[in-house]
Amino acid sequence: MKISSSKIRVLIVDDSALARLFIRNALVPFKIGAIDNAVNGEEAFLKIQHAISEGEPFNIVFSDISMPGMNGLQLLDACRSKPETRALHFMIVTAQGDKNDSVATLARGAADYITKPFVAAEFEKKVSRIFESLGLEVEGD
Amino acid sequence: MTNAEAVKAMNLAVQKTLKTMAGTDVVMLDPSVKSQVETLGDVSGEMHLFQPFKGGVIALSFPKETIFFILNRIYQSDFDEIDASVEDGVGELLNVIHGQFRSITASFSAGALASPPQVVVGRRHKLAQDESARTLIVPFRTGPHLFHVYLQVA
Numbered sequence: 001m002k003i004s005s006s007k008i009r010v011l012i013v014d015d016s017a018l019a020r021l022f023i024r025n026a027l028v029p030f031k032i033g034a035i036d037n038a039v040n041g042e043e044a045f046l047k048i049q050h051a052i053s054e055g056e057p058f059n060i061v062f063s064d065i066s067m068p069g070m071n072g073l074q075l076l077d078a079c080r081s082k083p084e085t086r087a088l089h090f091m092i093v094t095a096q097g098d099k100n101d102s103v104a105t106l107a108r109g110a111a112d113y114i115t116k117p118f119v120a121a122e123f124e125k126k127v128s129r130i131f132e133s134l135g136l137e138v139e140g141d
Numbered sequence: 142m143t144n145a146e147a148v149k150a151m152n153l154a155v156q157k158t159l160k161t162m163a164g165t166d167v168v169m170l171d172p173s174v175k176s177q178v179e180t181l182g183d184v185s186g187e188m189h190l191f192q193p194f195k196g197g198v199i200a201l202s203f204p205k206e207t208i209f210f211i212l213n214r215i216y217q218s219d220f221d222e223i224d225a226s227v228e229d230g231v232g233e234l235l236n237v238i239h240g241q242f243r244s245i246t247a248s249f250s251a252g253a254l255a256s257p258p259q260v261v262v263g264r265r266h267k268l269a270q271d272e273s274a275r276t277l278i279v280p281f282r283t284g285p286h287l288f289h290v291y292l293q294v295a
Contacts (some may be wrong), residue, residue, distance in 0.1 A: 016213065016233040017226060022162070066257060068234075095240030116237045117161035117243070 001068040005131070006139040007034040009056060011059035013037075013044040014073065014093070020114065023062050023093060026032075030131070031139040041070025045078050052084055060130060063102065065094040076108050091131055093118075142249045142294065144277055148172050151290055152281050154241035158234065159283060163214045170280040170287075178276040179265040181289055184208055184223050188234035189256040189270060190294060198268050198276075199242070199255070201235045206279040207286035223243035223262055238290070268293070 010032050020037050038044035044063065051057050061079075062130075063072040063083065070078070072092055075077075079085035089111040094101065095131050103115045111127045111133070131137070142150075152169045159167045182202035190197035203211075206253055209220040212230045220227060235258045268276065268291060276293040 016229055016236070018230045021216070068257065074240065087159040095237045096243065117158050119161060 002135055004139045005031045005073070005136055006135055008032060008059040008134075009036070009038050009051065011038060011044060011047060011058045011061045012094060013039075013041065013061060013067070015039050017065065019093070020057060020115075021122045022118075023123075025048040026120050027127070029138070030127060031123060039080070040067040040100065041072065041075035044075050048079065048085055048088065057135070058088065059134060060089045060091065060127075062091050062093050065096060065105075073105065073108060074115060076105075076110060080109050089134060090094045091111075093124065113127065142223060142246060144147045144172075146246070146249075147292055147294070148240055148279055150245040151238075151277075151292060153156050153245055154238050155279075155281055155290060157241055158238045159211065162234070162237065163211045163283075165211065165214055165283050168282045170282060172277060174275045174277055176273075177267075178291055179267050179277065180261075180291070182207070183261065183264060183266070184231050184262050186231045186258045186260045187245075187268050187291075188232055188235060188239055188258050189269060191254040191256075198291065199235070199239050200268055200291040201231065201238065201288065201290070202266070203231065203288045204286065207283065207288045210284055221241045228260040228262065230268065232260050 012020050012023050036047060038047050048058055063075055065072040076090050079088050092105045092110045092113045095116045100101060102113045111130050114126055116121060156167050159165050182201035183205040185200055185202035187198055187200035197209055205223055208227055212220050239255060274293055274295050276291050279290045
């Protein structure tokens, strides 16, 4: 059974408000039910755990890599190390377009990877793939 | 990496970043090389370059009219003062331009490390540069507005 996008929860993790705005705007066509923000890995991990304890877990995390404190890859590793967050879908959104970063990110278990600056069509294609893998459908489609 | 290769890569990185993020075209003007550079704009961002470089800096400096022009296009808003949102925007634009520059010059800078962007408000900011080395200064124009990119790699 498909789950409507209006029922899903997304967390955007980036220390830049401008970067968070770009991701939020790119998610508009997906009619996501709830979008929350975090400015680094520590805040994100706390929000992820809190959401689970409240019975409203996030479905997808969009995270930058380079952030002060816990970075995006450390956040990914922290989530993979806990049974309750191991299956959480991550999409890494980073300015560092090094192929080694891309390979390392996917090897650590991220669902996908996109380099800034991205065009909306490229982002939508990648998010659509994650939606399909999670059995999600866009509200009204 | 020669100065010509660096200028070409920087031009591509700036063009792609501003076209994609702000929907604005950018024209590169004549680059120059100087030592002991101070930034020309009202707000500047800089990142320090490390491994595999011995040192260096990449910086971006905007007169306030230029950064307001760019951010007004992105936010569909009306910036008229240099506030935290403007500083954040300068940092993110520099971060993305640096990432693109690094990607374009991958054969030279693969695995390179850089500090997070640091943003400074005020003119005549002295870059954290090696004073014995020279800095590449690349001016750009977007619409009627100018801005500068600075690059020093040791």
